[in-house]
Amino acid sequence: MPDFVREIPEGDTRERMVCATCGHIDYQNPRIIVGSVVARGEAVLLCRRAIEPRRGFWTLPAGFLELGETAEQGAAREAWEEARATIAFDGLLAVYSITRIGQVQLIFRARFADAEARFAAGPESEEVRLFAWDAIPWPEIAFPSVRWALEAWHAGATAPLGAPAGNPAEGL
Amino acid sequence: MPDFVREIPEGDTRERMVCATCGHIDYQNPRIIVGSVVARGEAVLLCRRAIEPRRGFWTLPAGFLELGETAEQGAAREAWEEARATIAFDGLLAVYSITRIGQVQLIFRARFADAEARFAAGPESEEVRLFAWDAIPWPEIAFPSVRWALEAWHAGATAPLGAPAGNPAEGL
Numbered sequence: 001m002p003d004f005v006r007e008i009p010e011g012d013t014r015e016r017m018v019c020a021t022c023g024h025i026d027y028q029n030p031r032i033i034v035g036s037v038v039a040r041g042e043a044v045l046l047c048r049r050a051i052e053p054r055r056g057f058w059t060l061p062a063g064f065l066e067l068g069e070t071a072e073q074g075a076a077r078e079a080w081e082e083a084r085a086t087i088a089f090d091g092l093l094a095v096y097s098i099t100r101i102g103q104v105q106l107i108f109r110a111r112f113a114d115a116e117a118r119f120a121a122g123p124e125s126e127e128v129r130l131f132a133w134d135a136i137p138w139p140e141i142a143f144p145s146v147r148w149a150l151e152a153w154h155a156g157a158t159a160p161l162g163a164p165a166g167n168p169a170e171g172l
Numbered sequence: 173m174p175d176f177v178r179e180i181p182e183g184d185t186r187e188r189m190v191c192a193t194c195g196h197i198d199y200q201n202p203r204i205i206v207g208s209v210v211a212r213g214e215a216v217l218l219c220r221r222a223i224e225p226r227r228g229f230w231t232l233p234a235g236f237l238e239l240g241e242t243a244e245q246g247a248a249r250e251a252w253e254e255a256r257a258t259i260a261f262d263g264l265l266a267v268y269s270i271t272r273i274g275q276v277q278l279i280f281r282a283r284f285a286d287a288e289a290r291f292a293a294g295p296e297s298e299e300v301r302l303f304a305w306d307a308i309p310w311p312e313i314a315f316p317s318v319r320w321a322l323e324a325w326h327a328g329a330t331a332p333l334g335a336p337a338g339n340p341a342e343g344l
Contacts, residue, residue, distance in 0.1 A: 014238065021262055027202050030237050032276055065202050066186065070269035070339070071276055091335040095264060095278065098244035104204055104278070106267065161335035162262040167242070 001028065030102045034074040036063020036110040037153040038087050043132050044150060047082050047125040049142055056126070057142035060107070060149060071106050079110070083128045084120040086113040089165045091161040094152045096145045096171070107149045108155060144171055177305055202274045204285040206246040207234020208282040209325040210259050212289045215302040216322060219254045222298040229314035232279070232321060233257065243278050251282070255300045258285040263333040266324045268317045268343070279321045281333060316343055 004017040009025055017026040037060060038045040046058040061082040065074040072089055079087045090109040097104050112118070121128045130135070133154060141147050152165035176189040181197055189198040209232060210217040218230040232255040237246040244261055249256045262281040269276050284290070293300045303309070305326060313319050326336040 027203075028237070028239060030239055030241075031199075031201050032204060064199070065276065067200060067202055067274045068271050069202075070271055071267065072269075072338075089205035092264075092267060095243065095267075097244075099240050099242060102239045104237065106276070164336060166244075 002032050007008060028102075030097075031159075032065040032071070032074075032102050033062055033103050033105040034065045034071050034078060034092055034108070035060045035105065035149075036075045036079055036087060036089075037109045037149055038083070038110045038112065039153065039157065040112055040169055042157075043130040044136070045079075045083055045085060045119060046129060046131055046136070046152065047121070048127040048129075049124070050121075050126040051124050054142035057140050058137060059142040059146050062105070062107070065106075070110065075106070075110070080122070082122045082125050084122055085118065085128075087111065088113040092164045093104055093161065094149050094165040096148060096167050098145060098171075105145055107145075107150075107152075107164075109153060187233075193286050195199070200274075202269075202271075202276050204237040204243070204246075204248060205234055205275050205277040206237045206243050207232045207277065207321075208247045208251055208259060208261075208280045209265060209321055210251060210255070210257055210282045210284065211325065211329065212284055213301055214329075215304050216308070216325065217251075217255055217257060217291060217296040218303055218308070219293070219300075220299040221296070222293075223296050224312040228298065229312050231310060231314040231318050234277070234279070234315060242281065246279070247282070252294070254294045254297050256294055257290065257300075259283065260285045265333065265337045266321050266337040268320060268339050270317060270343075277317055277321075279317075279324075279336075281325060 005020045006015050007018050008015050020049045048058050049055050061079040063078040079085045087110040093109040094107040119128050175192045177192050179190050180187050189223040220230050221227050235250045251259045259282040265281040266279040291300050303343050
């Protein structure tokens with residue numbers, strides 16, 4: 001039964017939670033979000049959140065990378081879990097560091113793997129839809145980084161992928 | 173004092189360590205390594221490890237991203253801590269998922285920020301050197317992903333950055 005105290009371990013430079021009994025160090029590091037802008041032609045796939053935070057707002061299929069997954073496998077799993085979509089990747093569209101909440105987000109540019117572009121709401125989504133660019137409900141987008149990723153996608157949607165976008169100046 | 177048991181929390185699909193007393197869930201997710209290929213002309217900066225694992229072998233300046241840092245800030249901190257180098261970034265060179273050890277590595281292409289290209293061994297390095305490409309001690313490279321990143325750098329060293337490299341087929 002760990003009994004944690006806050007201290008700087010030998011050889012370290014930061015305070016960590018350390019078990020006073022066994023010396024185990026509970027490192028807390030940023031977590032990785034993996035997600036995708038899944039497009040069909042000029043339309044992009046968005047999910048209306050059935051869970052907090054930002055329930056009822058629209059987001060990309062995205063979530064925490066799990067142990068044992070590559071970044072792409074995690075993004076594909078999230079597209080299935082949240083939007084019942086089977087996707088294929090073009091490459092990495094954007095990398096965002098959201099320091100306030102300890103996240104690094106890896107957002108891929110993706111397509112539907114099936115010609116029918118099948119999708120449906122998974123358990124964490126109230127609704128899933130393909131939105132034409134001009135129909136995206138901007139005031140109902142769940143998080144700033146969803147907007148950043150959509151804008152990065154739109155800026156280069158038909159071009160080969162270059163270096164991934166980073167945080168815009170407003171989001172540093 | 174947490175008393176952890178292994179169970180699948182409600183609404184989850186995976187086993188987590190859950191405190192039987194308070195219900196706190198100890199999520200374990202992949203961690204983020206940030207590092208850089210720091211080049212001066214045709215030469216790249218390598219650090220001989222003063223610590224395990226792979227003590228005595230050569231590596232890139234890289235390490236765990238800490239809470240509160242952007243990926244670039246973490247990579248700059250590691251370049252300072254391990255190689256006493258102040259660096260500037262070209263962009264993201266490679267993203268590697270190392271599932272066996274639960275890591276995602278973000279490797280940047282970087283230069284020295286100062287015209288003198290100053291560097292020196294930090295506390296975790298026995299020695300730091302600039303190696304011309306043909307002088308890189310390949311059998312003494314610490315980790316496969318260091319070799320991958322150097323090869324990705326060499327393949328595009330003088331070109332604009334495109335989409336970042338991913339794991340080679342041998343490393344999936």
